Amino acid sequence: MVSDLSTTTLPKLIQGGMGIAISSWKLARAVASRGQLGVVSGTAIDRVIACRLQEGDQDGSIRQAAESFPDQGLAARVLQRWFKPEGLDRPGAYKPVPLFSISPPKSLLELATFASFCEVWLAKHKASGPVGINLLEKIQAPTLPILYGALLAGVDTVLMGAGIPRDIPGLMDQLCQHEPCDLRLTVENGEDVAIPFDPSIVEADLPTLERPKFLAIISSHVLAMSLARSGGVDGFVVEGPIAGGHNAGPRGWKVESGEDPTYGPKDEVNLDRIKALGLPFWLAGGKDASSSIAEAEELGAQGIQVGTAFAFCSESGMEPTLRRRAIAYALAEDLETRTEGRGSPTGYPFKTLNLNGTEGGRDASERERQACNHGYLRTAYQKPDGTIGWRCAAEPEADYARKGGDPADCAGRRCLCNGLLATAGFPHAMKSGGIEYPLVTSGIMRDLPRFLSGKSDYSADDVLDELGIEKSAKPELPIRLTHEVQNGPAYRA
Template sequence: MEFLNKIKLIQGGMGVYVSNWRLAKAVAMQKLGITAGTVSGTGLDWVYVRLLQLGDPGGHVRRAMLAFDEKFGIRIGKKILDTYFVEGGKKPSSRFKNPPQQIVRALDGSDIIPLPSQPTVPVALSFDNDNIELLIATGFAEVWLAKEGHNGNIFINFLKKVELPLVYTMYGAMLADVDGVIVGAGNPDGLPAACSRLVNHEVVNIDIQVLYREPGEDFYVPFDPHQIAEGKFTQKPLVRPALLAIASLQALVQTLAQSQSEAPDGFIIEHHTAGGHNAGPQGPIRLDSEGQPIYSELDEPDLAAIRQVGRPFWLAGGYASHEKIQQALAAGATGVQVGSVFALAEESGMKAAYRTAIFNEIKKGTEDAALVKTTLFSPTGFPFKVVQLEGTLADDDVYAARSRICDVGLLQQRGFSKPDAEGRRHLFQRCSAAPVEGFIKKRGLPHNTESRRCLCNGLLSTVGLAQGTNTKEEPAIVTLGNHLNSIRRLSHQGQYQYWVQDVVVDLLGE
């Protein structure tokens, strides 16, 4: 993992599809080896299915899918194209056809899981093969496109909370020789070891959290690469990518460094001012007058303790300037991870209308604190940064006017019903941003639904892939970090657009 020590600037993974292959590639091609571009691995199956129904502008998805089939002598890419590609694109008045939701079942395909006779024996669950193929293929395609035509570093980012698709998409990314995997939003212990096993195509058991299980019960979905595509992926060992864990404080870094299985190769130390999801404050949650979580010194990482762990680390959250990078290096970091400033670059996947709306706010003089709020909107329960833009889910009226449909379901939790009349327990999936009655029927507490907004649909809308029609579509939700100085500087106070190259020169010099 020598190459890690050279990387001064990581462009952070930004879901869904904000940091897509174009952005990651543009970053990786600047100052080869000193930078890493990161694609977002979240929701790629949904993104690709929608791009195909828009007629696959530029033909990139088709190119990548055919390269996938050709490389391994398979027909999975072709099957995906046959299922979703619409020549010339769907009509603006028609909705997208969705891929199957990611639902876990008992091995017999039902939702009934008998009570355990031996609670200590982990129980295997099943997951649909079409889902698995789509996840592997889209993980491959996104990394393949990002890596095409250069030797720079391409990483892929995942949220640990979205636990089921992660391993399949990571395997797809590894089939395309991804250089690094970055995992946030949860404790990634076990993933470095899973990644090492996948190098040799060994079976990996994906842990599945199930609410209301019996004490001692554990559930997993077994993934055996030999069972997919008639074992065609398994001819040669893969290259082991670096695995970096995102942590906000030293405690998780120290725990992971002493993992019983395998430690991560490095750490991203992400401050709570970073864009996207953040760790909650230490101790009981306190809110300010606007309902934002209050952080304190307890939430500041102890960098001396992190240095002592002896693995490379990068600082994230407000580090997008030459001075802040020098500060990070002086503190012993290998470099920094930067997100927000790249999210507004021309190569970003964020729809131009939202980038322009943010520039307009900056031009008007709206201050950082008024433009970006820390909210509890996310169904994950983690704080989530939201840009205050009219017409988006940041607006309470827009939120109230939306039906609480849950038709994507990537953030659903799994749990058991209370026993039915025959004493059987059913496995369910639920989301706190879904219809309230349904959530309560699935043993949810009403107060946990308050203010929870659909990030799946919202984030797909942010990158121009909204479900709906030309008369009504899902509202977007836009995230950025608290520090917008670099965006102000590079856009000349919101007056002009900028490109990745401008950002890299600004941060690292000519």
């Protein structure tokens, strides 16, 4: 059931999904309130919500969203397990959340479903425009419960990059019908295996949900063409190499080279080929000038996706002191973004900011490696006995080697899970003492002074104004109501 997308109802601007928790519900709500597509990050949202609850859910938002969760028994179990009204005993002392695997404990599936429901519900609550959720294809094990929670909250669009999300549209159809389904997990050196998910963990009498739009984030017209052929894709975000976060590698580049990638004309996406597919597309990567929307339209695009400009605004989920410090350094022109070839355990190039006191300000080897405690970027591998194991090139080399990994893979790798959680204000305690350093990813920050226009801080509204989004803009995608509203009870004020 793919809904018809007429270009007259599409937003000009997509606020890029930024993990972990940088595109928080507050940011997505601010953008959606101006009628554009606000996007929350679904990456590690289970841990983010578990951390916020352990910090006492200080603004009460999670408990507010929980009241609208369709299975109140499940919501109560999650709160019982994670909510600590008195907050943390000491900085970084979060209770460990189990790691996702092929058969994760039911309590983790409940947490993930509940968490994405809350984040999307909060972004949509009181906002007049559409809300999307961003997920990375590379992170497979938590995908189905996170998608399902977002669907239950009435998410309008699902956006997915960092991989080839060919199976996702079909899985969305199944989840909308509350059908059990399987996600295909890539296994290094072995056969792919299925990760099952049964939506009946949410015990409620639910109507069939309307299938949200699905936008694939791509950096090559070849991939766009292949995904369009597979079907179920409603449009594309075409991301260029200067975009923040992960990037596709340039042609011919190999992560094993140890070199940071450089991009050339051969890496340019052929927009005519994308246009010929007849699906709407948005351009991403350095598209934050007041002329960017018009320029994108000239090229046949529907509009733009913007990340970095929103990552440092006041509604961003970035830890506030860190965010202010990054702005100050950017104004002093004392910051550089590096596209690290080996930094991310995903194998994709990853942008890091060389801000003092963060991981990007020091060499990857300076962090003492810890046993993998979050596990989102682990890859599945087949053990000699045929069972599935998990390893990450950022865990201690000895652990990686014991699991059959090549220790050479470990060189230069950073622990993105811990670094990005710390950037969102959830630094975890380290075994060796102290807490994890943040790791800031960003695109080009040269335009921040324009959004500040002489002030010391700026908001999402300042960015939207600068990009020429009308203040009176009406929501351009239809807002769908959650099952609760359809069934009677309205959103609580």
